Amino acid sequence: MSVKVCKFGGTSMADGNVIKGVQKIIESDTQRKYVIVSAPGKRYSGDTKVTDLLYNCFAELKESGSCKNSFAAVRARFVSIVKELNIPFEIDALLDETEALIEREKSEDFTASRGEYLCARIVAAVLDAKFIDAEDVIYFKEDGNFDGEKSYKAISAAVTGAKRAVFPGFYGKGTDGKVKTFSRGGSDISGSVVARAVNATVYENWTDVSGFLACDPRIVDSPVRIKTISYKELRELSYMGANVLHSDSIFPLRKANIPIHIKNTFRPEDAGTAILPSIRYTPSGNLVTGVAGKKNFTVIFIEKSHMNAEVGFICKVLNVLADEEIPVEHIPSGIDTMSLVVESCNLPKAKLEKILENIKAAVAPDIIRVIEDIALIATVGHGMSSSVGTSARLFNAIASANINIKMIDQGSSEINIIVGVKNDDYEKCIRAIYCEFFK
Numbered sequence: 005m006s007v008k009v010c011k012f013g014g015t016s017m018a019d020g021n022v023i024k025g026v027q028k029i030i031e032s033d034t035q036r037k038y039v040i041v042s043a044p045g046k047r048y049s050g051d052t053k054v055t056d057l058l059y060n061c062f063a064e065l066k067e068s069g070s071c072k073n074s075f076a077a078v079r080a081r082f083v084s085i086v087k088e089l090n091i092p093f094e095i096d097a098l099l100d101e102t103e104a105l106i107e108r109e110k111s112e113d114f115t116a117s118r119g120e121y122l123c124a125r126i127v128a129a130v131l132d133a134k135f136i137d138a139e140d141v142i143y144f145k146e147d148g149n150f151d152g153e154k155s156y157k158a159i160s161a162a163v164t165g166a167k168r169a170v171f172p173g174f175y176g177k178g179t180d181g182k183v184k185t186f187s188r189g190g191s192d193i194s195g196s197v198v199a200r201a202v203n204a205t206v207y208e209n210w211t212d213v214s215g216f217l218a219c220d221p222r223i224v225d226s227p228v229r230i231k232t233i234s235y236k237e238l239r240e241l242s243y244m245g246a247n248v249l250h251s252d253s254i255f256p257l258r259k260a261n262i263p264i265h266i267k268n269t270f271r272p273e274d275a276g277t278a279i280l281p282s283i284r285y286t287p288s289g290n291l292v293t294g295v296a297g298k299k300n301f302t303v304i305f306i307e308k309s310h311m312n313a314e315v316g317f318i319c320k321v322l323n324v325l326a327d328e329e330i331p332v333e334h335i336p337s338g339i340d341t342m343s344l345v346v347e348s349c350n351l352p353k354a355k356l357e358k359i360l361e362n363i364k365a366a367v368a369p370d371i372i373r374v375i376e377d378i379a380l381i382a383t384v385g386h387g388m389s390s391s392v393g394t395s396a397r398l399f400n401a402i403a404s405a406n407i408n409i410k411m412i413d414q415g416s417s418e419i420n421i422i423v424g425v426k427n428d429d430y431e432k433c434i435r436a437i438y439c440e441f442f443k
């Protein structure tokens with residue numbers, strides 16, 4: 005029998021009336037058996053997500069030993085949701101208990117997870133469904149990575165016999181027995197995990213846009229919708245900033261070839277986007293599928309004559325960064341040059357200075373230079389590798405917009421070209437690329 009797993013994001017949980025819409029969507033299809041929810045998100049621009057309110061609680065707790073003041077805002081959100089839903093639900097008692105547990109546990113992850121926990125308890129009551137706590141079925145390993153084998157077994161056992169079940173997203177349990185969260189936006193991963201465990205026909209990811217769009221709708225007004233996209237393209241775009249879906253969402257689904265369907269809670273009749281494993285994906289014929297990017301990178305540029313002839317040169321440089329536990333995002337290189345691209349938040353000034361000294365000591369470069377405030381923009385599409393002249397069109401479009409390209413990296417997967425530009429040129433560059441390939 006077909007089974008659909010549905011994940012509803014923060015804006016789909018924002019208030020009681022929106023949750024009533026979600027109830028309609030779920031109850032309109034008997035295949036929608038398993039539901040994963042995020043914590044309530046923003047109700048309007050300028051509002052604060054419940055998860056952020058909870059991080060404030062933890063900050064207050066750390067400072068003063070109590071989270072009383074900050075928790076008041078969390079309390080108000082949930083009390084008004086239950087009121088709008090007009091259901092018999094003992095929200096005050098549950099909130100008292102939660103506040104006391106936050107103060108007792110003194111854990112940032114536990115505190116942050118309570119938005120999903122409380123929301124799932126409420127949605128389970130609305131749907132008259134079984135509530136399954138993520139800490140009893142989603143596990144992490146000793147090294148902090150997600151433990152698939154253990155989790156899939158626990159989830160399939162927990163859902164047995166349940167007509168419908170609701171899971172809180174975003175967290176699970178570590179080997180120390182304590183609640184541990186995924187990274188931000190991680191409810192998308194929880195949804196994938198449940199979809200894999202129950203071998204879903206489809207993983208529906210319900211959000212506030214009508215699908216994966218060709219670029220960020222906050223930068224270009226109403227970008228075109230991507231009808232179908234491959235797992236690979238999705239991974240490239242979401243990793244590079246298209247955060248409509250967490251970039252790790254595809255890993256649990258890959259082996260089982262489960263498709264993801266992005267849908268809009270506020271326009272359920274819209275077609276949305278189908279994200280397909282390679283065996284089910286036929287390229288759209290478009291040259292470019294989408295454009296995404298992120299700001300705030302630092303580039304360390306290194307030049308040395310005959311670098312390529314020096315055995316182990318790149319390895320020595322990378323070891324310097326590994327010794328400081330700094331992740332490197334990209335390593336574009338030429339015959340005598342290489343660059344290291346690192347997220348600026350991982351390179352505080354003192355660390356950067358130490359790294360520059362250590363690179364000098366390790367490989368004696370002719371030139372070493374740091375370029376800060378760089379934005380990376382990825383242009384992604386299966387059509388790009390097979391078509392002559394795509395990069396020329398891309399670079400021309402950027403040049404015509406009067407933007408200076410600081411760095412170029414053609415990924416070895418051949419489905420993306422990444423350019424580095426000044427942070428200040430980020431939005432302008434996305435618009436220029438979008439216009440070239442989609443207008």
Ligand code: ADP
Nearest residue numbers: 013014015211212213216217219220246247248
């Ligand atoms: P949810 O709370 O449902 O998980 P998110 O806020 O995480 O939703 O993701 C949806 C948002 O992602 C959209 O409102 C949109 O502003 C943003 N976004 C960024 N890039 C894209 C893109 N390429 N396509 C669609 N949405 C995008």
Ligand code: ASP
Nearest residue numbers: 042055174188189190191
């Ligand atoms: N509520 C969490 C966050 O804000 C997880 C999620 O929404 O997916 O990051």
Ligand code: MG
Nearest residue numbers: 013189247248
């Ligand atoms: Mg999200």
